[in-house]
Amino acid sequence: MGLINWVVTQLSRQWKGRRQPIVRLFLRRLIGAITHRYNPRYSTCGRCNRPWNIAQKHDTSYHQSITGRDAGCFPLCEQCWGELTIERRIPYYESLWQLWLESPPMNETWEDILIAVEGGG
Ligand SMILES: [Zn+2]
Numbered sequence: 001m002g003l004i005n006w007v008v009t010q011l012s013r014q015w016k017g018r019r020q021p022i023v024r025l026f027l028r029r030l031i032g033a034i035t036h037r038y039n040p041r042y043s044t045c046g047r048c049n050r051p052w053n054i055a056q057k058h059d060t061s062y063h064q065s066i067t068g069r070d071a072g073c074f075p076l077c078e079q080c081w082g083e084l085t086i087e088r089r090i091p092y093y094e095s096l097w098q099l100w101l102e103s104p105p106m107n108e109t110w111e112d113i114l115i116a117v118e119g120g121g
Pocket of ligand 1: 045046047048049050077079
């Protein structure tokens with residue numbers, strides 16, 4: 001696992017400074033596919049599939065209109081989140097929302113999350 005991370009870090013450094021987001025996403029998906037096999041208990045980034053013990057979550061804070069409390073969700077890692085426009089982030093939040101719908105009751109509505117995402121959170 002350490003070796004794989006080292007190789008990916010070295011390769012990523014080679015690409016730094018150049019705008020090669022497709023290559024970087026490919027590398028993250030590669031490491032996601034490999035590492036998720038060995039970390040099946042961790043959930044993953046919805047885009048690159050890297051598990052959360054390797055990838056850094058992008059936490060989106062939102063206000064739960066049902067409870068009046070603040071909460072957060074993280075369908076994307078920081079890197080994938082940063083590479084996407086707001087419009088292109090929404091489907092990943094929708095996927096997470098669909099997953100949540102399978103285990104109600106929930107303390108938030110889809111609109112609560114959408115407001116946060118559209119606000120750049
Ligand atoms: Zn990702």
